[in-house]
Amino acid sequence: MNKRRVVITGVGTVNPCGIGKKEFWNSIDQNISGIEKITRFDTTNTPIKIAGQINDLDISKYVVKRTMVKTDTFTHYALAATKMALADAAIDISQENSNRCGVFIGNNSGGWEICERGFKELYNDGPEYVNPWQATAWFPTAAQGYISIEHGIKGFSKTFIADRVSGASALYFGLQSIINGKNDLALIGGTEAPLSPFGTICYHESGELSISTDITRASLPFDENSTGIVLGEGSTILVLEEYEKALQRKATIYGELTGWAMTVGNAKDSSSLEKCMNKALVKSGKTSKEIGLIVPEGNGNVVSDKRELTAIKKIFGDQIEIITPKKLTGHLYGASTPTDILTALLVMQEEKIPNSIYKNLEYKEDFPRQREINSILVNASSRKGVNLSFVLENIN
Amino acid sequence: MRVGVFMKRVVITGIGIIAPNGNRKEEYWNNLFSGKSFIKEDPLMVNMGINSTVNCTINDFNIDDFLPKGSLRQEAKGQADFIQYGVAAGVEALKDSAISRNSICGDDVGLIFSSAIGGTPTIEKIYRDLSNQGKNDLVYQAVGEHFYNAGMINYPAILLANEYNFTNICTSISTGCTAGLDAIGMSYEAIKSGDVKVMLAGASEAPLTEITYATLDIINALSVAKGEPHTRSRPFDKTRAGFVISEGSACLVLEELGHALARNATIYGEVLSYASNNNAYHMTNLSGDATPMVNVIKQALTEGELTTSDIDYINAHGSSTKQNDLYETNAFKSAFAKEAYQIPISSTKSMIGHSLSSASMMGVISTIGSFIYEKVHPTAHLEIADESCDLNYVPQNVLKKKVKTGMVTASGFGGIHSVGVFRKYQEKR
């Protein structure tokens, strides 16, 4: 039996830099930031003033009203990204494939709007007035549940909470569900909607967030003047498919996931991250020299960035090129790694490194932006030291 | 491709449990086999004026009893209850498995934890503190890292990984009431794939707070059964009327057989298979026919190269809700045909309620107890037969039986069904 391979055949995204892959690419290519002053709610009494915010999303285009009223924003985002991803992959979930299709979602903290609504109802009106959607809208698995119901997806599926690596965890286990033969198809990604008073307070208390009010100086991955992580919201969903099955239906293939690894270790010391990247390289059969670009965790937290840079330099030297999408979107937590993977896929497809998020270790004024890149490494790491690395290859 | 000879076998070599009926596994098993319910009336629920007034709580828990003085204890103490329970059960499982910081190669050990709703009581308290008891809009005051950690279901796993220097995979899942069994199943698969040799699978739940009660009570999920408080979890009984919410944590050490034998580990049982799916039907309701659950049972049997006659005990989800117990009964009848009537089935929730994610992991520990003690614990308070639920649920009294192979089932919000099959360890499978 041949070793099973996993390819990506569809993408969907709603994030601060765009609704859909085209708008997203255009924003990162043209240096249009999604970070702005928070307008979703009055921030007078809360500490976080700016964020990667989604505007102008007409959710009714993606979610039927009857589902919309019962679900929180984080589920809306996931349903919208899912719909786009399935359309992009040009695949229908049917009787034939539904039992071998899974949903793998990273989400950190469930629904903040529904959480606050429930507390208000409980304390202002009494327990007999708490809305009946609370039990199925608040918890992080709501997105998985509604995606499976909306699209009739019945295969092995799971939802992950793991801080900044929630989405990366979903990708790690989701892709393995295809490698191990449990699924032939999987919708994999993450979603996050923390922009509420209580939600932003919670993230602020992690001690890692920027309280800056200057949108031009706020999200500065790998910059020693960085003031911390800028929070963002959104969802990215990827359609992963077993390679032979994708070939059979003549699907458009964005890329293949050839390497993956997860490790845990000290969050200040770089060794566990080095080990993780090396494991992913070994799995993919690539040497560090063959990697053309890195999409790092690179989030603007000085400790995390310094640790990652040390690890990257040890393995790749100081000529490797890096792009940092979080600079324009903020940190999407559950949705961050799926969005980084999407960025990598678009770079391969467009054969272009977006200037706006480019970061070279040895800064060069001029560099060839337009070029073919065939192997990209994507990293994710959490605040307490969990690391994930993925290797993506262009097989077209 | 199923080449039995080369297939890695996965065994259970450590157990940690913090449950309403025991903070040590022996106490847990003793109470289970005695059929004693630990469900009580809760003054807070009574005071709230909601329909359900009973729950089941952890008693006499003090983290100092489980953790030696040191940084882990220090760190865990300031955190939400589910983190404290999870860390305590984890330490207990590792100790039970004779694993210490330097006794094992950290690269060989990974962790998958789970919780349905994490630190909800902590989050509720913070909301009240920042909103003048819920009366006003939120006004920020410094709370501290424990707020963020209360939502981080992977926090117990991270603390344990750092303490023991485990460096393989480390993540957590939040798939509600199937999550504990899912953590076991995914740990089992990680070992089988060869990526890791030892896994700590955990589940921890401490949901007992007003918002949880109100949220579940309003949708009629919680028990409104009549009678003495301790009898109100009544799985498969005609008068069952909802589940009893409870709390607790469980952890299991899963290990590749060769690794366990090489270090002379105590082997409690073997994981034979795991399967999980979505019913893609409704977030809480179950369809009339039990096809999704039948499918997942069949998948677990196929995966373990088992037939229906191999199963000689089922630890059921048996939540005591009208719809679940009927649905599950129908699924067993369809998957096992006539044999469904022969297999003893019992629900641990009849005595300690439903602790969401950790309930299914406790169900696995109940099943291990059956391997060891050659007894099947009863379904307590199954007094009035329901003509639609007519299988052998071991009503009220313990059953003496040599159990060789047990199935554990779980269903949860989001339309998820999970099944695991476990076997008493024997050299030849």
Add this chain to the structure above:
Amino acid sequence: MTKFKEFIKQYFIDLGIEEDEIEDNAYIHGDILDSLEMVDFILEIKKNYNIDLEISEDMTLGELYKLIQKNKIA
């Protein structure tokens, strides 16, 4: 009573139910609403009309209107 009927109809529409599903002979629980929606429906009536309705499994929308009329609730 007309007001009550309008209220009910608007509630269903706000929930995202198609107008052609809202018929007097339809069972409220089953034909129109699922069990969670039933809880919300009863809650909304309670909030707006200050009554605790018991809606049996087999009550049609028409029967609800009759019940309301008979008891002069709205």
